[in-house]
Amino acid sequence: MKYDVKPCRILYKREIAQGIFDFLLDAEDFAKAAKPGQFVHILVPGKTLRRPISICDIDAEAGTLRIVFQIRGEGTEILSQMKIGDHMDVLAPLGNGFDLGDTNRKALFVGGGIGVPPLLGAAKKFGKNATVAVGFRNKETAILEADFARAGCRVFVATDDGSMGHHGLVIDCAKDVEADVIFACGPTPMLKAVCELAKERGIPCQISLEERMACGIGACLGCATPLLREDGTQYFGHVCKDGPVFDYTKVVL
Amino acid sequence: MADLRVNIAGVPFENPLIAASGTFGFGHEYQEFYPLSTLGGISCKGITLKERPGNPPPRIAEAPGGMLNAVGLQNPGVDHFIEHDLPWLKQQGTVVIANIAGNTPEDYCAMAEKLSDTDVDMIELNISCPNVKQGGVQFGTSCAGVGGITEAVRKYCKKPLMVKLSPNVADIGEIAAAAEAAGADAISMINTLTGMRIDIRTRRPIIRNNTGGMSGPALLPVAVRMVWQASQRVKIPIVGMGGISKWEDAVEMLLAGASALQIGTVFFTDPYAPVKILDGLNRYLDERNIKSVTELTGGIQPW
Numbered sequence: 001m002k003y004d005v006k007p008c009r010i011l012y013k014r015e016i017a018q019g020i021f022d023f024l025l026d027a028e029d030f031a032k033a034a035k036p037g038q039f040v041h042i043l044v045p046g047k048t049l050r051r052p053i054s055i056c057d058i059d060a061e062a063g064t065l066r067i068v069f070q071i072r073g074e075g076t077e078i079l080s081q082m083k084i085g086d087h088m089d090v091l092a093p094l095g096n097g098f099d100l101g102d103t104n105r106k107a108l109f110v111g112g113g114i115g116v117p118p119l120l121g122a123a124k125k126f127g128k129n130a131t132v133a134v135g136f137r138n139k140e141t142a143i144l145e146a147d148f149a150r151a152g153c154r155v156f157v158a159t160d161d162g163s164m165g166h167h168g169l170v171i172d173c174a175k176d177v178e179a180d181v182i183f184a185c186g187p188t189p190m191l192k193a194v195c196e197l198a199k200e201r202g203i204p205c206q207i208s209l210e211e212r213m214a215c216g217i218g219a220c221l222g223c224a225t226p227l228l229r230e231d232g233t234q235y236f237g238h239v240c241k242d243g244p245v246f247d248y249t250k251v252v253l
Numbered sequence: 254m255a256d257l258r259v260n261i262a263g264v265p266f267e268n269p270l271i272a273a274s275g276t277f278g279f280g281h282e283y284q285e286f287y288p289l290s291t292l293g294g295i296s297c298k299g300i301t302l303k304e305r306p307g308n309p310p311p312r313i314a315e316a317p318g319g320m321l322n323a324v325g326l327q328n329p330g331v332d333h334f335i336e337h338d339l340p341w342l343k344q345q346g347t348v349v350i351a352n353i354a355g356n357t358p359e360d361y362c363a364m365a366e367k368l369s370d371t372d373v374d375m376i377e378l379n380i381s382c383p384n385v386k387q388g389g390v391q392f393g394t395s396c397a398g399v400g401g402i403t404e405a406v407r408k409y410c411k412k413p414l415m416v417k418l419s420p421n422v423a424d425i426g427e428i429a430a431a432a433e434a435a436g437a438d439a440i441s442m443i444n445t446l447t448g449m450r451i452d453i454r455t456r457r458p459i460i461r462n463n464t465g466g467m468s469g470p471a472l473l474p475v476a477v478r479m480v481w482q483a484s485q486r487v488k489i490p491i492v493g494m495g496g497i498s499k500w501e502d503a504v505e506m507l508l509a510g511a512s513a514l515q516i517g518t519v520f521f522t523d524p525y526a527p528v529k530i531l532d533g534l535n536r537y538l539d540e541r542n543i544k545s546v547t548e549l550t551g552g553i554q555p556w
Contacts, residue, residue, distance in 0.1 A: 002285050005524055048469045048522055049315050075315065091524065212313040212459075214320065214521045217285070219278035221298075221327045222313040236307050236327060241282075 001033060003094055003217065007087040011064065017141050019071045020114070021080045022056075025088060028063035035097030036121030037183075037208060037245045040067060041216035043089035044075040050091060051075045052213045054118035054185075054244070056144075065092070068117035068143065094216050095244045098122045098183055098206055104129060108179035109153070110194050112170055112186025113137070116144055118208050118244075120151075122183055127152040131177045135170025135190065139163035171197065179203060188253055195248045205248040211239040226252040255538035256545040257531070259293070259513050261490050262413035262438035264374050266293035266348050266513060269534075269546055270503070270527050273494050273517030274299050274352035274377065274417075275324065279338040280345065286524045291531070294348030296441075296515060297338065299379050301353075302360045304330040314450045314459040319469020319496070320518060321448050323462035326354055331364045335371050343372055350415070354379040358392075358402055362409045369411035376412045378403065378437075381419030381444035393419040393444075396431035403435035415492065418442040420472075420479055429483035429491075441492035441515060442483060443476045468518040472496035477509045484510025484551055498526065500533025507549040 012024035030040070034055055041050040057066040071077045082088060100122060109119045109132040116134050123130045130153040136142040138161045148155045156173035157165030166173050170186075171193040179201070184194040185208035198205030211223040218241030227237040227250050234252060237243070257268035271294040272280075278298050280289050289295060307327025314321040328334075334351065342349045351373045355361040361378065368376055380393035380402055392402040403416055416432040418425065420443035432440050445466025450459045458464070476495025484491055493511025497503055498519040506514055519526040538546060 004286065043522065047315060048318070048320050048518060049313070050521065073315075212311045214313050214322065215276070215282070216521075217282040217524075219282040220276055220313075220322070220521065221278075221307060221324050222322060224307060224310045224312055224324075224327070226309070236309075 001029060003092060004029070005089065005091045006030070008065070008090045010082060010084050010086050010088060013082075013084050016068070017143050020068065020141070020143055021071075022066070022068045025065045025067065025090065026063065027065045027090065027092070030090065030092045031058050031060050031063045031065055034058050034065065034093035036100070036125065037098035037118055038093040038095045039244060040065065040090050040092040041094055041213070042079060044078050046078070047075055049075070049214055050216060051079060052094070052210070052216060052240070054208065055093065055121060056117040057121045057124070070114040091216055095240060096242070098208075098245050100125055101181065105180040106131070106178055108174060108177050108182045109133070110170060110174045110182065110184040110186070110190070111135070112190040113141070115184075115186030115190075115208070118185045119183060120144055120147055123148055123153050124151040130154070131179065132156070133158070133170050133173040133177065135159070135186070136164070137161070169193070181205070184208070192253050195253065198248055206245050207248050207251065208244045209239050209246060209251065210244065213240055216240050228252060255535055255543060257535065258545075259547055261492065261513050262375070262415065264348055264413055268293040268531060269507070269513040270531060271296055271348070271350070271492065271513060271515045272520070272527075273515035274379065276517035276520050279334070280342055283520070283524060284345070287528060288346070290346030292347050292527055293513065294350055294374070295342065296350040296352050296377050297334065297342070298328055299326050299352045299354045300328045300331050300334045300364070301326055301355060302331055302363055304328065304333070309461045311459060311461055312465075314465065316448060316450060316467055316469070316471070318471025319467055320521070321450060321460055321465030321467050322445070323460045323465035325462065331367055335367065339371055339373060348374045350375040350377050352377040352379050352417070358405045361402060361406045365406045365410040365414075369409065373412060376410055376414050377441060378406055378414060378416045381417050390419050390421065393428075394422050396427050399428050400431040400435040403432050403437050407436035413438045415439040415441050417444055418483075419444050420446050420475060420495070425479045426482045426486040430486045433487040433489050437489060439490045439492060440483065440487065441494060443472070443479050443495045446472060446475065468496070470496045470498050473502055473505070477505055480506060480511050481509040481553065497530070498522065500530045500537065503530050503534055504537055504549060507546065508551070508553045510551045510553070512547070512550050
């Protein structure tokens, strides 16, 4: 199975911050097949388009997938109201995921806001070799910092208003961290700063992008994102099939 | 089990369900779910004479009862299609329809000529794409435009020629008649309805192209009405599309006058939709002891 559609029972659900929901899905086959950084495409009852949501964590042994998403509009609002015991109609696993390589390397993970969840599964693979810098608007919207810590990662938190951790940008916490590789997901200004850092250090960096999406598998060409060819010219690649994770030297932010 | 086979312009289809152009790529992605022979045919992603980069993102927006898209005919060009996609597609046990779009009549003719020398089964003339600046729908919104382009392409096209009509017109019957008079072997209808959505926070259209093509279940009644009207004006077969998402919708479209069907947007909601639609259609026919799906075509009893 490359990907398929299956009903997945909701085993657990919690609102972990205002408007941000944590769901655990019973998804045995998907949990075996999925890689950190891939995403699931969930049917919203009554809507035409599925909603792409990144996989936060995978437990192949327990056969579960964890997703953490924020209410962004009507679709995610409907999903957030689903209850434990309900089934989500899930198309998964989709996209390429992070290329983790040697997990004995020192890895730096940089996440902003709802860009933080896709990093958890990957950071856990690096454990104590991972340093995680995550930024949020304030203490109330901070999520998953304890999950990273439990996985053995060194964690830095930054908030825009200083209500938790460093008062300022997440890149401030990241820039002095010793690292062989960077993984990042978050708002575009943050990603730009991360790419700048990777360039200065001359280390590899993978970033996860998002775009409005229809099919989720590369057929409809809806989720276009500008990418660079070897010769430096631009073309439109697609987040669902070519990504969502991209080598930072190939993207146009 | 009823006979689901249909014949459109001399081309035999194992069943009346065809994947609509632009929703199914060149088939590779959906064969993960089922063999492509599940479908009667595939209308491939619209191709142009030269590669097209497509429109900048966002290209997609949700809409009540459907969605908008403005992909802008991103495709690798006709030569790439012939060399890389067609040979594989021809081995999948389904009818292969090439959907062609151009900026000028010369573009369309050149593509029809090239494709006539391949083993593609049918050519669908896309004169209804609302998302490109030049060509596309400009040929599809007047009788003179439709007649002119169809007549021009007919001279170069040795394959059965199907003309895909735009719903963004005043009188669909006139347009259908113009296509038939100019030599079309079949018509497919309807393409998307031009629509728009605006982000009320930023006051920007959600789609970067500002407008996009509306598709999805909300289109069904418009499409059924137009197929019905067109069917009263032409003798050539009509391939009905627009909002079909359930087997009941498929039956409705056939009764309105369609000889075959295209489904598109429903793939995004449920990739397995064609399997379910065919199951339902089969049951409907069996329960009523109808031997062939062709008996449904035009079976409407209007007031």
